[in-house]
Amino acid sequence: MKIVAQVKLMPEADQAAALRSTLRTVNEAACWVSGVAFERGVPHEYELRKHTYAELKTRGLGAQAAQHVIKKTRDAYTTLKANITAGNLGKPGSKRRRKAESKPIAFRPEAAQPYDDRCLSWQYDRQTVSIWTTAGRLKNIRFVCSADALRMLREHRKGESDLIERDGVFYLIAVCDIPEPEVFEPAGFVGVDLGIVNIATTSTGYRAAGRGLNRHRKRQLDLRKKLQAKGTKSAKRLLKKRSRKEARHTANVNHIISKTIVTTAERTGYGIALEDLTGVRSRVRLRKDQRTSLHSWSFRQLASFVEYKAKRAGVPLVYVDPACTSQQCSECGHIDRKNRIDQATFACRSCGALMHADDNASHNLARKGATAWTTGRESRVPATP
Missing domain, CATH: 3.30.420 (Nucleotidyltransferase; domain 5)
Structure with a gap:
């Protein structure tokens, strides 16, 4: 079974700037690829690569990063099609569905970017990573996580890891493939x-x-209403701080x-x-x-x-x-x-x-x-x- 482990990166100031610039560059490129895919009727990944790979290389993306941008964009359209088929975006002709189908998919500047083992390497003993950026390869970026997460990463990490930025903090979401134990015969x-x-x-x-959770939700809802009605800069800062x-x-x-x-x-x-x-x-x-x-x-x-x-x-x-x-x-x-x-x-x-x-x-x-x-x-x- 596949489980994700989240680690928090602790980059220096110059490393953080490089990571932030990389995420914005790759997601800007993904938006451009999305526009090309939308114009051409969302072709298969191989055909989409023929129309976009050379341009992505001129934008400063490495070979693997360019491939991941194309795959990420194509996967986003696959997900959109699945949601439409399942009726998650409403019935044909509904406002929400027409909005989703009428324009290319857009990617947020801090959206996740996948990395494979060619672009990212882990040093578990030192708790550091080496990662590709548009400014070159960054080495010895420290990360922190729980002891259980570190053990799981060391023993079971496999496949891609996603780099994301959340409120100015960088995280790596790593996929771990853990063997499933045999299911026992239940007594009931x-x-x-x-x-x-x-x-x-x-x-x-x-x-x-x-009761406790419902009270917590009620308090959060009342506070959001109060801060949104106030509308000052300090209120907006507090809303952002309390997000999620x-x-x-x-x-x-x-x-x-x-x-x-x-x-x-x-x-x-x-x-x-x-x-x-x-x-x-x-x-x-x-x-x-x-x-x-x-x-x-x-x-x-x-x-x-x-x-x-x-x-x-x-x-x-x-x-x-x-x-x-x-x-x-x-x-x-x-x-x-x-x-x-x-x-x-x-x-x-x-x-x-x-x-x-x-x-x-x-x-x-x-x-x-x-x-x-x-x-x-x-x-x-x-x-x-």
């Missing part, structure tokens, strides 16, 4: 019910309340929750059953005052964290259809919309079972996970001789 499944009031509720009794603060906090909370879920499943020998919530935002109809909470709900990020942590631990994971899991009694199986009294209360109208609604849903998901695993795994029946 831990059902995980995802929500906004309770971020995650498991059938083992763990509940991650969303909410996203970082949310990611940290999701990491903690996902680690708890996977650790519990690994310790007990259970698999994990997650809800397949694909398209939930387009299906649900809410009042205007509820839409912010729905669209701030980072269920996909939490699911992806659980997924990759489960793979690293060898824990089985299945996605199940969440239909009726909130209306079905986990004790007797009776389904009725009236079983769900309110957000927190479930009372079965058939057998009288009374429990927390999220706990009930998690037990239903656990049962569905076991069924999905049983029907989806390979047959254990010996082959007929």
Whole structure:
């Protein structure tokens, strides 16, 4: 499995200037390549290279850097086409889709630039890198990271690394190819019910309340509104300083929750059953005052964290259809919309079972996970001789 490790570069002043100039040069070149691709109907990478490679060399890019700029641009159009096909940019004729299709893709000045081993080399013992720039090869640029990240880089780094600039700080995002352990045969499944009031509720009794995170989001939203209304230079500086603060906090909370879920499943020998919530935002109809909470709900990020942590631990994971899991009694199986009294209360109208609604849903998901695993795994029946 592929995991990325992020390291922070600590360049000297002249090195930082060279890195910044390099990113701006390659991304300006990528915008030009994007314009050529758009005019010619987005040709294949080989054909696009014939139209742009010589010009990129005259702009001061090295051979490998020029190849990466062309590939980066072509990959961006491939992603755009996939998003259009999947309907992520709206229906044909929608304003958002017409805007995306009517002009070339543009690259930010500080957007990521990929490097391979010909342009970038790592010295793990000294924690330095040597990297190509438009000003020549820069050597002995220090980097810092955690001990676990350094070990992962040393043992598993493979393929390209991306150089990015974020708020004046440079980072390298390196790809590490880690071998996956063999998935064990689960004794059962831990059902995980995802929500906004309770971020995650498991059938083992763990509940991650969303009250703290929702309060944090409310504070950040109110502060942004206040600073944007003020509009002074100091307010804009503070807005820039606090940018991505909410996203970082949310990611940290999701990491903690996902680690708890996977650790519990690994310790007990259970698999994990997650809800397949694909398209939930387009299906649900809410009042205007509820839409912010729905669209701030980072269920996909939490699911992806659980997924990759489960793979690293060898824990089985299945996605199940969440239909009726909130209306079905986990004790007797009776389904009725009236079983769900309110957000927190479930009372079965058939057998009288009374429990927390999220706990009930998690037990239903656990049962569905076991069924999905049983029907989806390979047959254990010996082959007929």
